[in-house]
Amino acid sequence: MGFTLSNQQQLLSKIATGNGHGENSPYFDGWKAYDSDPFHPTKNPNGVIQMGLAENEMCFDLIQEWVLTNPEASICTAAGVNEFKDIAIFQDYHGLPEFRNAVANFMGKVRGNRVTFDADRIVMSGGATGAHETIAFCLADPGDAFLVPVPYYPGFDRDLGWRTGVQLIPVACDSSNNFKVTRAALEAAYEKAQKANIRVKGLLITNPSNPLGTVIDRDTLRSLVTFINEKKIHLVCDEIYAATVFSQPSFTSIAEIIEENIECNRNLIHIVYSLSKDMGFPGFRVGIVYSYNDDVVNCARKMSSFGLVSTQTQHLIASMLSDNEFVERFIAQSAERLKARHMRFTMELAQVRTSCLNGNGGLFVWMDLRRLLKEQTFEAEMVLWQTIIHEVKLNVSPGSSFHCPEPGWFRVCFANMDDKTMEIALTRIRNFMAQYKEPIAPRKNNRYWQSNLRLSFQSRRMDDVMMPPCMMSPHSPIPQSPLVRAT
Amino acid sequence: MGFTLSNQQQLLSKIATGNGHGENSPYFDGWKAYDSDPFHPTKNPNGVIQMGLAENQMCFDLIQEWILNNPEASICTAAGVNEFKDIAIFQDYHGLPEFRNAVANFMGKVRGNRVTFDADRIVMSGGATGAHEMIAFCLADPGDAFLVPVPYYPGFDRDLGWRTGVQLIPVACDSSNNFKFTRAALEAAYEKAQKANIRVKGLLITNPSNPLGTVLDRDTLRSLVTFINEKKIHLVCDEIYAATVFNQSSFISIAEIIEENIGCNRNLIHIVYSLSKDMGFPGFRVGIIYSYNDAVVNCARKMSSFGLVSTQTQHLIASMLSDNEFVKRFIAQSAKRLKTRHMRFTMGLAQVGTSCLKSNGGLFVWMDLRRLLKDQTFEAEMVLWRTIIHEVKLNVSPGSSFHCPEPGWFRVCFANMDDKTMEVALTRIRTFVLQDKEAIVPRKSNRLWQSNLRLSFQSRRMDDNMMSPCMMSPHTPIPQSPLVRAT
Numbered sequence: 018m019g020f021t022l023s024n025q026q027q028l029l030s031k032i033a034t035g036n037g038h039g040e041n042s043p044y045f046d047g048w049k050a051y052d053s054d055p056f057h058p059t060k061n062p063n064g065v066i067q068m069g070l071a072e073n074e075m076c077f078d079l080i081q082e083w084v085l086t087n088p089e090a091s092i093c094t095a096a097g098v099n100e101f102k103d104i105a106i107f108q109d110y111h112g113l114p115e116f117r118n119a120v121a122n123f124m125g126k127v128r129g130n131r132v133t134f135d136a137d138r139i140v141m142s143g144g145a146t147g148a149h150e151t152i153a154f155c156l157a158d159p160g161d162a163f164l165v166p167v168p169y170y171p172g173f174d175r176d177l178g179w180r181t182g183v184q185l186i187p188v189a190c191d192s193s194n195n196f197k198v199t200r201a202a203l204e205a206a207y208e209k210a211q212k213a214n215i216r217v218k219g220l221l222i223t224n225p226s227n228p229l230g231t232v233i234d235r236d237t238l239r240s241l242v243t244f245i246n247e248k249k250i251h252l253v254c255d256e257i258y259a260a261t262v263f264s265q266p267s268f269t270s271i272a273e274i275i276e277e278n279i280e281c282n283r284n285l286i287h288i289v290y291s292l293s294k295d296m297g298f299p300g301f302r303v304g305i306v307y308s309y310n311d312d313v314v315n316c317a318r319k320m321s322s323f324g325l326v327s328t329q330t331q332h333l334i335a336s337m338l339s340d341n342e343f344v345e346r347f348i349a350q351s352a353e354r355l356k357a358r359h360m361r362f363t364m365e366l367a368q369v370r371t372s373c374l375n376g377n378g379g380l381f382v383w384m385d386l387r388r389l390l391k392e393q394t395f396e397a398e399m400v401l402w403q404t405i406i407h408e409v410k411l412n413v414s415p416g417s418s419f420h421c422p423e424p425g426w427f428r429v430c431f432a433n434m435d436d437k438t439m440e441i442a443l444t445r446i447r448n449f450m451a452q453y454k455e456p457i458a459p460r461k462n463n464r465y466w467q468s469n470l471r472l473s474f475q476s477r478r479m480d481d482v483m484m485p486p487c488m489m490s491p492h493s494p495i496p497q498s499p500l501v502r503a504t
Numbered sequence: 505m506g507f508t509l510s511n512q513q514q515l516l517s518k519i520a521t522g523n524g525h526g527e528n529s530p531y532f533d534g535w536k537a538y539d540s541d542p543f544h545p546t547k548n549p550n551g552v553i554q555m556g557l558a559e560n561q562m563c564f565d566l567i568q569e570w571i572l573n574n575p576e577a578s579i580c581t582a583a584g585v586n587e588f589k590d591i592a593i594f595q596d597y598h599g600l601p602e603f604r605n606a607v608a609n610f611m612g613k614v615r616g617n618r619v620t621f622d623a624d625r626i627v628m629s630g631g632a633t634g635a636h637e638m639i640a641f642c643l644a645d646p647g648d649a650f651l652v653p654v655p656y657y658p659g660f661d662r663d664l665g666w667r668t669g670v671q672l673i674p675v676a677c678d679s680s681n682n683f684k685f686t687r688a689a690l691e692a693a694y695e696k697a698q699k700a701n702i703r704v705k706g707l708l709i710t711n712p713s714n715p716l717g718t719v720l721d722r723d724t725l726r727s728l729v730t731f732i733n734e735k736k737i738h739l740v741c742d743e744i745y746a747a748t749v750f751n752q753s754s755f756i757s758i759a760e761i762i763e764e765n766i767g768c769n770r771n772l773i774h775i776v777y778s779l780s781k782d783m784g785f786p787g788f789r790v791g792i793i794y795s796y797n798d799a800v801v802n803c804a805r806k807m808s809s810f811g812l813v814s815t816q817t818q819h820l821i822a823s824m825l826s827d828n829e830f831v832k833r834f835i836a837q838s839a840k841r842l843k844t845r846h847m848r849f850t851m852g853l854a855q856v857g858t859s860c861l862k863s864n865g866g867l868f869v870w871m872d873l874r875r876l877l878k879d880q881t882f883e884a885e886m887v888l889w890r891t892i893i894h895e896v897k898l899n900v901s902p903g904s905s906f907h908c909p910e911p912g913w914f915r916v917c918f919a920n921m922d923d924k925t926m927e928v929a930l931t932r933i934r935t936f937v938l939q940d941k942e943a944i945v946p947r948k949s950n951r952l953w954q955s956n957l958r959l960s961f962q963s964r965r966m967d968d969n970m971m972s973p974c975m976m977s978p979h980t981p982i983p984q985s986p987l988v989r990a991t
Contacts, residue, residue: 028738028771030705033642033803040806077589084580084588093571093578093820101571102564106920108631108786143630143811144595150810154667155520180641180667180807218517251515284515299595300815316520319527320667323637324630327814328787333580433593 037179047412066442069412071380072433073297075354076347083343090336092329104328110321112141116331119338120305126344127260132272140317142304143324145257145291149176151306152287155316156251157183157218164206164220166190166198168419170227186210191423196229203244219251225258228419228428229383230376232262238274242281251285260295260348262378263356283309301330355432362431365443369450380432387425389453398424409449411442524666534899553929556899558867559920560784562841563834570830577823579816591815597808599628603818606825607792613831614747619759627804629791630811632744632778636663638793639774642803643738644670644705651693651707653677653685655906657714673697678910683716685724690731706738712745715906715915716870717863719749725761729768738772747782747835749865750843770796788817842919849918852930856937867919874912885911896936898929
């Protein structure tokens with residue numbers, strides 16, 4: 018009983034047959050190249066190095082050591098197994114009290130104890146992915162919009178908009194002022210929405226920024242708070258990279274701003290958090306919604322039923338993050354190692370006249386390759402990108418996938434590899450830069466020059482490979498699993 | 505800056521300010537009574553016994569033993585910690601291949617190896633709660649409907665309808681034929697929808713049934729398949745209680761039906777599964793969508809980003825459920841212990857003239873207390889229910905919370921307690937039934953009698969207490985966490 022495509026479309030929902038999942042985009046080349054030829058120091062030393070994944074692999078030695086010395090944190094060890102049943106049957110959507118306390122404690126420590134967090138406002142979600150969707154469901158109706166400064170994490174389109182019907186309206190930022198958000202740009206975006214009869218429900222910021230790796234200064238944060246209060250719209254602050262800030266200027270959380278003597282309706286302030294970046298635990302799906310609005314806490318908590326954190330993981334995290342000595346040491350070490358890695362990377366790039374936006378956080382640099390573009394267009398950016406993937410053999414993320422308004426910027430992740438691999442990556446970049454003193458021209462005889470190349474695959478599994486890196490899960494260490502989510 | 509209620513409503517979405525979460529319902533009394541006076545064998549032997557939770561606590565001894573013998577299943581033991589990093593960073597939404605294989609293997613074994621499941625069709629979700637929502641998002645647009653035979657699990661209204669805008673249309677079933685579906689009832693429900701201009705996208709069945717504890721026979725299953733094929737609508741089969749059938753060979757999965765030579769478009773067939781009931785792991789949030797429709801698998805897999813299973817848990821489950829010897833032993837023992845418990849309970853009830861619907865699965869009985877009603881009304885059912893809670897001191901679930909069309913039925917869970925507690929519960933029921941040979945009259949001087957009693961609380965946390973049991977998470981062992989989800 019074969020069904021035609023239109024039959025299938027009638028069978029499924031509009032959400033299912035539409036493109037809101039964001040994965041039908043031509044950015045699959047980098048991932049396919051990596052998947053078919055992944056770098057390995059000994060088995061495949063000439064393979065593609067994955068630099069499109071914002072993962073934090075810097076401190077697993079510390080974590081492993083802690084895990085071994087704290088067997089009671091697991092419900093599977095002799096020390097912890099007596100709790101197995103109670104943990105396995107616990108499904109209260111408040112979460113284990115010790116889990117909420119530990120997360121609140123950790124969040125405070127990450128912010129240097131400059132603020133404290135109320136454990137009763139900690140709400141679980143299916144990773145930050147689930148947190149963003151939950152927030153959108155709580156704050157906005159279908160057709161409503163959130164303002165989002167560009168460049169921004171490509172997953173936001175799917176997270177806030179796919180199943181919710183909410184739209185994202187970009188707030189223009191550019192390199193003329195290092196991509197800072199200006200009041201004028203906010204007003205312009207807001208008015209554009211008004212004119213189009215689109216109701217703006219909130220402003221979404223990521224601080225520290227992905228992909229920029231910068232933090233928002235105190236004055237700008239205050240002005241954002243003023244703006245959203247005037248417009249009576251929400252402020253959603255994704256602070257997922259909070260602990261990755263490694264040098265001055267230090268990170269200022271929105272939590273600190275609202276503690277100041279500033280006119281702010283707290284009902285408008287919400288924080289999205291996760292342990293995926295700061296701890297390096299994306300697999301554990303520990304997403305957090307922290308809202309100063311009681312109704313949002315209550316609603317989000319009910320919605321958390323759709324994406325609770327496994328109690329096995331809650332139990333582990335509760336134990337780990339309430340160990341203050343470990344937490345303090347981890348935060349300090351993580352920042353130090355990221356700083357060293359960042360410094361090494363940016364200094365080496367500077368040696369070959371390659372600059373990055375001046376950043377002090379995140380797991381990546383925002384690399385400026387505008388001078389290598391044949392012309393300042395996104396087509397030229399794609400050409401350069403494909404060259405980097407196929408010749409330099411690095412999978413980096415082109416700025417256009419982050420809705421960057423200027424071509425030529427690339428996000429390059431450096432925290433998901435060991436020192437040796439990074440040196441190899443640096444060597445390849447150095448060689449490339451030394452070679453290409455001229456801007457990159459399209460390679461006419463090469464099939465991958467076709468910027469809209471879309472390889473067609475018969476099998477369903479290969480179809481999955483066509484996912485764009487910006488929409489995919491970070492690639493697993495197992496090459497057989499091609500679907501990844503770039504973060 | 506205080507906000508009025510209407511301001512708050514404008515601040516939040518319609519979804520957030522509406523009642524689709526299903527928790528504003530008068531059924532909070534039972535939970536409140538339990539929370540304020542929970543039974544404990546020594547510390548509070550006269551407390552309320554929780555019989556409103558469909559939890560499976562029968563085999564944790566087997567699980568605990570397995571855990572201790574298989575330290576490599578955990579990433580926190582000395583034997584397993586070397587995998588910690590790879591597991592913690594794995595976030596591919598396909599899930600660990602070994603996890604999918606193990607779940608497919610387990611599902612086949614639960615069905616006596618009469619069918620096999622394709623690991624590539626296993627898609628993760630945030631528990632069965634997340635699975636149902638995801639299926640609705642994949643198959644239906646806002647305003648579309650699913651037919652659901654009554655009585656049904658109250659969580660379905662929230663799971664399939666809250667954030668999706670999908671509605672549930674009941675298919676009438678009653679005790680005259682032991683609540684079996686009839687073709688006539690299906691047709692009637694379908695036509696009623698057509699007349700109201702509601703587009704029916706599918707039929708949702710739970711097999712084995714919650715709350716009935718019965719399984720569907722082969723002919724009924726075949727007729728359902730015929731019906732949905734004729735109407736070209738989907739069939740969603742929640743098989744979450746598959747392994748709770750006492751005599752395993754009597755459970756017929758939809759997977760077996762479609763393997764028969766029956767005219768069936770496989771694109772219409774989907775199974776929802778979870779480890780919450782069969783294994784007793786509701787806290788681990790292991791929800792599964794298994795669809796025979798490739799496009800649904802692909803779409804659901806993308807959506808699973810909002811509710812992936814923690815890789816720490818995937819890893820544990822992969823290990824446990826690929827141990828064939830353990831799996832066989834577990835399935836057999838679990839069925840045996842449930843059968844014994846069920847038999848003891850139903851015989852104990854029969855001795856005092858109290859019958860239950862004849863059932864052979866589930867973690868509960870569907871108790872017939874119609875003869876104790878003052879009159880055959882739902883008001884009388886509520887009066888009887890409050891008496892059972894406050895005098896008999898058992899928290900059971902009234903049939904009306906399951907959309908049962910006939911008053912007087914109660915779901916009574918028996919698998920979430922040890923033998924001694926069950927004996928205490930039985931004694932209380934027997935005493936009560938023998939005492940009240942007359943139908944229960946409302947107690948006029950008692951404030952309990954006020955059937956629309958809604959206690960008002962000032963603090964937000966106490967407001968949470970007003971949640972209806974049918975929408976709450978199973979109560980934690982910790983009395984301070986009042987929110988529970990009845991399942």
